[in-house]
Amino acid sequence: xxxxxxxxxxxxxxxxxxxxxxxxxxxxxxxxxxxxxxxxxxxxxxxxxxxxxxxxxxxxxxxxxxxxxxxxxxxxxxxxxxxxxxxxxxxxxxxxxxxxxxxxxxxxxxxxxxxxxxxxxxxxxxxxxxxxxxxxxxxxxxxxxxxxxxxxxxxxxxxxxxxxxxxxxxxxxxxxxxxxxxxxxxxxxxxxxxxxxxxxxxxxxxxxxxxxxxxxxxxxxxxxxxxxxxxxxxxxxxxxxxxxxxxxxxxxxxxxxxxxxxxxxxxxxxxxxxxxxxxxxxxxxxxxxxxxxxxxxxxxxxxxxxxxxxxxxxxxxxxxxxxxxxxxxxxxxxxxxxxxxxxxxxxxxxxxxxxxxxxxxxxxxxxxxxxxxxxxxxxxxxxxxxxxxxxxxxxxxxxxxxxxxxxxxxxxxxxxxxxxxxxxxxxxxxxxxxxxxxxxxxxxxxxxxxxxxxxxxxxxxxxxxxxxxxxxxxxxxxxxxxxxxxxxxxxxxxxxxxxxxxxxxxxxxxxxxxxxxxxxxxxxxxxxxxxxxxxxxxxxxxxxxxxxxxxxxxxxxxxxxxxxxxxxxxxxxxxxxxxxxxxxxxxxxxxxxxxxxxxxxxxxxxxxxxxxxxxxxxxxxxxxxxxxxxxxxxxxxxxxxxxxxxxxxxxxxxxxxxxxxxxxxxxxxxxxxxxxxxxxxxxxxxxxxxxxxxxxxxxxxxxxxxx
Amino acid sequence: xxxxxxxxxxxxxxxxxxxxxxxxxxxxxxxxxxxxxxxxxxxxxxxxxxxxxxxxxxxxxxxxxxxxxxxxxxxxxxxxxxxxxxxxxxxxxxxxxxxxxxxxxxxxxxxxxxxxxxxxxxxxxxxxxxxxxxxxxxxxxxxxxxxxxxxxxxxxxxxxxxx
Numbered sequence: 001x002x003x004x005x006x007x008x009x010x011x012x013x014x015x016x017x018x019x020x021x022x023x024x025x026x027x028x029x030x031x032x033x034x035x036x037x038x039x040x041x042x043x044x045x046x047x048x049x050x051x052x053x054x055x056x057x058x059x060x061x062x063x064x065x066x067x068x069x070x071x072x073x074x075x076x077x078x079x080x081x082x083x084x085x086x087x088x089x090x091x092x093x094x095x096x097x098x099x100x101x102x103x104x105x106x107x108x109x110x111x112x113x114x115x116x117x118x119x120x121x122x123x124x125x126x127x128x129x130x131x132x133x134x135x136x137x138x139x140x141x142x143x144x145x146x147x148x149x150x151x152x153x154x155x156x157x158x159x160x161x162x163x164x165x166x167x168x169x170x171x172x173x174x175x176x177x178x179x180x181x182x183x184x185x186x187x188x189x190x191x192x193x194x195x196x197x198x199x200x201x202x203x204x205x206x207x208x209x210x211x212x213x214x215x216x217x218x219x220x221x222x223x224x225x226x227x228x229x230x231x232x233x234x235x236x237x238x239x240x241x242x243x244x245x246x247x248x249x250x251x252x253x254x255x256x257x258x259x260x261x262x263x264x265x266x267x268x269x270x271x272x273x274x275x276x277x278x279x280x281x282x283x284x285x286x287x288x289x290x291x292x293x294x295x296x297x298x299x300x301x302x303x304x305x306x307x308x309x310x311x312x313x314x315x316x317x318x319x320x321x322x323x324x325x326x327x328x329x330x331x332x333x334x335x336x337x338x339x340x341x342x343x344x345x346x347x348x349x350x351x352x353x354x355x356x357x358x359x360x361x362x363x364x365x366x367x368x369x370x371x372x373x374x375x376x377x378x379x380x381x382x383x384x385x386x387x388x389x390x391x392x393x394x395x396x397x398x399x400x401x402x403x404x405x406x407x408x409x410x411x412x413x414x415x416x417x418x419x420x421x422x423x424x425x426x427x428x429x430x431x432x433x434x435x436x437x438x439x440x441x442x443x444x445x446x447x448x449x450x451x452x453x454x455x456x457x458x459x460x461x462x463x464x465x466x467x468x469x470x471x472x473x474x475x476x477x478x479x480x481x482x483x484x485x486x487x488x489x490x491x492x493x494x495x496x497x498x499x500x501x502x503x504x505x506x507x508x509x510x511x512x513x514x515x516x517x518x519x520x521x522x523x524x525x526x527x528x529x530x531x532x533x534x535x536x537x538x539x540x541x542x543x544x545x546x547x548x549x550x551x552x553x554x555x556x557x558x559x560x561x562x563x564x565x566x567x568x569x570x571x572x573x574x575x576x577x578x579x580x581x582x583x584x585x586x587x588x589x590x591x592x593x594x595x596x597x598x599x600x601x602x603x604x605x606x607x608x609x610x611x612x613x614x615x616x617x618x619x620x621x622x623x624x625x626x627x628x629x630x631x632x633x634x635x636x637x638x639x640x641x642x643x644x645x646x647x648x649x650x651x652x653x654x655x656x657x658x659x660x661x662x663x664x665x666x667x668x669x670x671x672x673x674x675x676x677x678x679x680x681x682x683x684x685x686x687x688x689x690x691x692x693x694x695x696x697x698x699x700x701x702x703x704x705x706x707x
Numbered sequence: 708x709x710x711x712x713x714x715x716x717x718x719x720x721x722x723x724x725x726x727x728x729x730x731x732x733x734x735x736x737x738x739x740x741x742x743x744x745x746x747x748x749x750x751x752x753x754x755x756x757x758x759x760x761x762x763x764x765x766x767x768x769x770x771x772x773x774x775x776x777x778x779x780x781x782x783x784x785x786x787x788x789x790x791x792x793x794x795x796x797x798x799x800x801x802x803x804x805x806x807x808x809x810x811x812x813x814x815x816x817x818x819x820x821x822x823x824x825x826x827x828x829x830x831x832x833x834x835x836x837x838x839x840x841x842x843x844x845x846x847x848x849x850x851x852x853x854x855x856x857x858x859x860x861x862x863x864x865x866x867x868x869x870x
Contacts, residue, residue, distance in 0.1 A: 015712070019712055019715075019716070022716070023716075095762075096859060097760070098859065107744075107760055107761035107762050108761075108762060108840065109761060147741045147742055148741075148742040148743060148744055149740065149741045149742060149743055149744075151744065152744075164768060165761075165764075165765060165768075167745060167764070167768065168745060619828075620822075620828065621828065621831075622827075622828040622829050625777070625788070625791075625792055625829040625831075626776070626788065633791075634777075634788040634791045634792065635786070635788060635791070636776040636777070636788045660836065665772070667772070667773060667776070669773075669831040669832065669833055669835070669836045670835040670836040671831070671832065671835065672835050
């Protein structure tokens with residue numbers, strides 16, 4: 001019965017059944033077909049085709065399989081399928097730029113790609129299996145890939161101190177420092193220095209209200225013939241230390257009134273010896289004599305001045321102190337005299353050394369600076385300001401805090417504002433939805449936001465209080481990189497344990513040396529055990545390098561530097577006692593364990609050794625390509641004419657064994673000479689006792705100065 | 708009836724094929740400088756900015772530390788030592804001189820110095836100061852800034868197929 005009924009099933013029903021079966025099968029087939037057509041499978045096939053066209057096919061396809069690949073590192077929270085398409089990442093032979101993406105090998109970086117994954121540095125979505133989802137901002141993923149131009153930001157997420165491999169990040173961090181961003185913003189790992197802008201407690205005794213008005217209106221004051229501006233203190237950079245704030249005329253009037261009235265500690269005019277005044281007051285050449293002294297003291301090692309040659313205005317000199325081209329139109333003479341005598345009594349945290357002045361020099365240099373570094377037109381466009389009214393001063397005092405002046409400048413009795421600007425600890429970790437773009441037409445991504453904000457703060461937020469900066473393209477990119485590296489702590493606990501924090505070393509010795517060290521601010525240019533500047537030679541092992549007698553004579557008269565340098569050690573007019581204190585301390589405390597003076601007796605070298613050394617120097621190793629003796633030779637390394645007086649014999653031997661062990665990163669190539677050759681060269685150098693000897697690492701000073 | 712069924716089948720087939728079809732994405736052409744690890748201006752034409760990869764950028768750093776003093780006409784410190792030397796060292800971007808030298812030759816030259824290769828001893832050996840990786844990076848940088856541009860030698864054709 002049932003079979004009969006089955007057999008009688010209406011034809012329509014059977015057709016319907018057949019169709020639905022076909023449909024069902026087709027529906028089932030959708031999934032595998034879809035899978036076969038996936039984008040990543042296309043790249044898998046392409047890779048095989050590509051590898052077959054290369055000579056090392058077998059190597060390239062050794063680990064190949066047709067499924068999806070991924071890097072899985074649970075402790076770093078990495079599950080990256082990027083290698084499914086980027087299949088040549090670890091193939092050294094695919095490094096060349098001619099290899100098409102996505103198959104090119106990863107550059108040989110210090111980290112192994114397979115140990116770190118991809119999104120740890122590149123961002124993007126590692127789990128994605130489509131290029132768009134992996135690379136771009138989509139609804140599902142708000143952290144797009146970081147362009148390679150900014151990739152150094154990822155190094156900075158873990159590495160707090162500068163790495164030699166990341167020039168852009170280092171530059172960006174330096175710009176953050178130079179522009180005193182930490183005055184208003186919280187920056188991870190950056191300590192607020194003791195002084196950002198000058199203390200303004202007594203600014204009224206230093207400058208006039210007219211000058212303050214002009215400065216607030218436009219701090220960029222030096223124009224070259226083409227009308228481009230060179231700015232305060234910073235050579236070749238488009239930014240003065242003090243940026244231009246968006247202030248109205250009324251606000252500038254009020255601020256200038258308030259600040260010019262700050263004169264709690266009037267400066268009594270310095271009384272020069274009558275003998276000096278009688279001798280110099282009427283002399284027509286007092287300014288020329290002042291200029292000679294100004295040059296001899298090497299003020300331009302720290303300060304720059306504008307020089308116009310053939311219609312081109314350039315700033316010459318260093319950028320440690322402010323630029324001085326128009327300082328004569330800025331400060332009054334009594335203040336300048338007092339300042340030069342004792343800078344720290346006016347600004348306790350100033351980096352200016354306290355020179356030893358004779359009354360005569362002080363008078364000559366003050367007159368020179370006040371009369372030659374002037375610009376009669378500087379203040380000509382300032383309206384008549386009159387006497388500050390109480391209302392103006394009251395408003396000025398309020399604005400000083402409200403406009404953020406107090407974030408960088410201290411005034412005794414005015415509370416310093418902390419966290420005036422937004423906390424930037426996490427600015428590089430923000431997702432697009434956390435950013436406010438306002439009416440700005442820029443693309444909605446983090447990099448565009450950061451750049452719009454620092455180029456024109458008002459463009460994304462019309463109420464922004466941030467001042468207006470001017471950046472070169474390179475600095476903008478560097479600054480963006482540094483900001484992107486601030487991601488507010490680590491994304492995974494695994495990474496947090498691997499962070500290399502920023503190291504801040506300090507070197508502030510106590511005692512007599514400490515006093516002299518602070519007086520002459522040695523650390524502004526020289527480095528001591530990792531603390532200090534990079535402008536001049538590192539003095540960490542100076543006691544091993546130079547004999548005491550040479551040190552004393554150099555400190556008393558540091559005029560023996562090579563003539564090609566523009567930045568040199570200033571002539572401080574040290575007393576004999578101070579020079580002896582420094583030389584004794586260096587000799588005692590700044591010693592390298594690699595240099596043992598007892599092992600090498602400088603009187604024990606023979607004339608034959610010296611003759612052999614001369615030959616090695618001139619013929620075999622041709623040291624004259626970099627070093628000068630007498631009048632001939634190169635000027636990459638220091639002048640060796642006085643090497644016998646300047647360098648200890650034990651230092652020379654240790655240096656020739658391994659220069660980088662004594663001064664890390666020094667230019668001298670390490671040759672690992674045989675001991676007899678080292679001895680012979682030392683013997684030869686000890687015979688050089690000429691007068692034109694250069695100091696240690698002169699070229700390093702030049703190098704640092706140009707940076 | 709038949710037409711309806713046929714229409715339904717065709718419709719379904721179209722839907723199925725549509726869902727499995729996917730537009731082949733054209734590869735995005737990035738701005739070459741946005742995707743450069745670092746950049747260097749062409750020495751002969753400062754407006755022409757050359758992109759550098761990570762490796763080339765490391766070579767640039769080593770170059771400006773150790774080599775620039777004699778292999779460039781201007782240095783970070785101002786004057787160059789190049790004019791002081793006889794024979795005059797090649798400029799690092801001089802493609803006419805450096806392009807014909809193979810990577811291996813340059814590696815030896817930098818590692819062992821001029822005298823080891825029968826050239827002037829004015830060129831010191833750097834093999835104990837720099838790592839081999841540094842030297843490879845240096846060569847990569849040289850190739851990146853070479854004018855006329857450097858052409859890598861053509862690699863030989865494959866000798867076998869996997870299929």
